[in-house]
Structures are given as structure tokens and as C-alpha cells.
Amino acid sequence: MTGNDTARTVFDTFDVNKDGFLTPDEFRQVMSELGVADLTATQARTLLGRQDADGDGTVSFEEFLSAYERAGRS
Numbered sequence: 001m002t003g004n005d006t007a008r009t010v011f012d013t014f015d016v017n018k019d020g021f022l023t024p025d026e027f028r029q030v031m032s033e034l035g036v037a038d039l040t041a042t043q044a045r046t047l048l049g050r051q052d053a054d055g056d057g058t059v060s061f062e063e064f065l066s067a068y069e070r071a072g073r074s
């Protein structure tokens with residue numbers, strides 16, 4: 001499995017409605033369902049906003065992938 005496939009799997013997990021974009025609401029819902037964290041709407045927006053390179057309020061797979069690759073190169 002390549003890093004890309006892994007990122008795709010993670011992305012699809014968070015992209016609840018499968019429209020190809022992650023919204024703060026989806027992020028929040030999945031983090032809560034996974035038992036990772038109960039985020040406030042503001043926290044979800046802030047965390048997702050770090051990956052939102054073009055500032056449209058959602059994270060595309062390309063944006064997610066570049067953030068993912070940055071995280072993996074620490």
C-alpha cells in the first residue's frame with residue numbers, strides 16, 4: 001500500500017457524504033465516532049483550516065494529501 005492509498009482511505013473515512021471535500025462538520029462527526037475527540041465546531045474549523053490551502057472552508061483530497069505528506073515527513 002502506497003502512502004497515497006493510505007491517505008485516500010483516511011480521506012474517504014472523513015468524507016462522510018463522499019462529495020470529495022471534507023467539511024468541519026464531517027471532521028467533527030468522524031472524530032467523535034472514532035472516539036478520538038469531541039471537538040467543538042470552532043476546534044474542527046481550526047484544525048481543518050490548517051489543511052485548507054485555498055481557504056474555501058473545505059479540504060479537497062489534494063489539500064489533504066499535501067498536509068498528509070508534510071505530516072509524514074517530520
Ligand SMILES: [Ca+2]
Binds near residue numbers: 015021
Ligand atoms: Ca464531504
Ligand SMILES: [Ca+2]
Binds near residue numbers: 054055056057059
Ligand atoms: Ca480548500
